[in-house]
Amino acid sequence: MNGYVMINPSSGDIELKLLIEAIYLKYSYDFRDYAVASQKRRVLHAMRQLHCGSISELQAKVLHDAEMFMELLQYLTIPTTEMFRDPAYFLALREQVVPFLKTYPSLKIWIAGCSTGEELYSMAILLQEEGLLDRSIIYATDINLQSLEKAKKGIFSLERVRNYTANYQSAGGKKAFSDYYTAAYDSALFDRNLCENVSFADHSLATDSVFSETHLICCRNVMIYFNPALQERALGLFHESLCHRGFLGLGSKESIDFSCHATSFEALVKSQRIYRKR
Numbered sequence: 001m002n003g004y005v006m007i008n009p010s011s012g013d014i015e016l017k018l019l020i021e022a023i024y025l026k027y028s029y030d031f032r033d034y035a036v037a038s039q040k041r042r043v044l045h046a047m048r049q050l051h052c053g054s055i056s057e058l059q060a061k062v063l064h065d066a067e068m069f070m071e072l073l074q075y076l077t078i079p080t081t082e083m084f085r086d087p088a089y090f091l092a093l094r095e096q097v098v099p100f101l102k103t104y105p106s107l108k109i110w111i112a113g114c115s116t117g118e119e120l121y122s123m124a125i126l127l128q129e130e131g132l133l134d135r136s137i138i139y140a141t142d143i144n145l146q147s148l149e150k151a152k153k154g155i156f157s158l159e160r161v162r163n164y165t166a167n168y169q170s171a172g173g174k175k176a177f178s179d180y181y182t183a184a185y186d187s188a189l190f191d192r193n194l195c196e197n198v199s200f201a202d203h204s205l206a207t208d209s210v211f212s213e214t215h216l217i218c219c220r221n222v223m224i225y226f227n228p229a230l231q232e233r234a235l236g237l238f239h240e241s242l243c244h245r246g247f248l249g250l251g252s253k254e255s256i257d258f259s260c261h262a263t264s265f266e267a268l269v270k271s272q273r274i275y276r277k278r
């Protein structure tokens with residue numbers, strides 16, 4: 001079942017459904033099980049930005065112009081992110097998950113929906129400070145290839161990076177944040193060692209399957225855009241991927257309380273939605 005149960009749908013609702021189906025048929029990007037209200041807001045915003053008078057006009061353009069589709073994708077995927085976003089989450093990882101991770105000889109960590117990489121670099125810094133980076137492989141995945149390219153480069157706006165310093169400190173950071181990057185003009189280039197063991201990949205929680213056994217999965221601010229059916233799918237992938245007693249970090253905005261997977265996990269840090277596989 002997808003998210004479009006429509007009783008007396010408006011023309012706009014029908015146009016939206018047709019656009020999403022067209023994108024799936026033409027480009028194989030599956031947005032059919034995303035939460036409808038926020039998807040509609042994003043499509044209407046994109047429609048105005050891309051100078052289209054209706055969703056149907058946007059659909060016609062996107063079907064015939066792959067570059068236009070890539071532009072629309074930037075609106076549909078919401079790449080918003082920051083470093084050490086919600087510092088209490090990273091502090092909880094550091095204090096309550098890292099002690100368990102230290103008991104493993106090697107680690108596999110999956111950051112699902114990594115966007116432009118800010119969450120990944122935050123995690124790599126935390127692992128390095130805890131002496132775990134060298135024995136970790138990190139999978140950083142997303143459906144937005146432009147975001148993944150940016151993540152690989154590790155270059156961020158210096159002004160934004162300076163603003164992340166407070167987050168880093170609240171997350172229990174042990175050094176000066178500026179130790180991790182080189183400033184050049186208005187950019188900050190992050191230390192290449194941080195992503196030496198990172199594998200970047202195009203992976204969709206909507207259509208792809210599990211690719212590795214992992215010890216920790218972080219997926220924050222991604223499932224809030226999914227409908228319940230797709231949230232179940234994603235949680236199923238995480239459950240399948242995690243090793244026995246592996247950890248799942250969803251962040252304070254997500255919950256598994258009403259999921260059929262709820263009983264497969266126990267809460268380790270309830271406020272930050274950090275779970276452990278039973």
Ligand SMILES: C[S@@+](CC[C@H](N)C(=O)[O-])C[C@H]1O[C@@H](n2cnc3c(N)ncnc32)[C@H](O)[C@@H]1O
Pocket residue numbers: 077078079080081082085112113114115116119141142143144147203204205206207219220221222
């Ligand atoms: C709001 S960002 C969150 C970034 C980061 N996790 C954070 O919390 O700062 C949401 C990300 O999820 C990605 N995304 C959306 N649908 C996805 C899917 N089906 N599979 C994997 N990633 C997806 C988007 O491309 C975007 O980069």
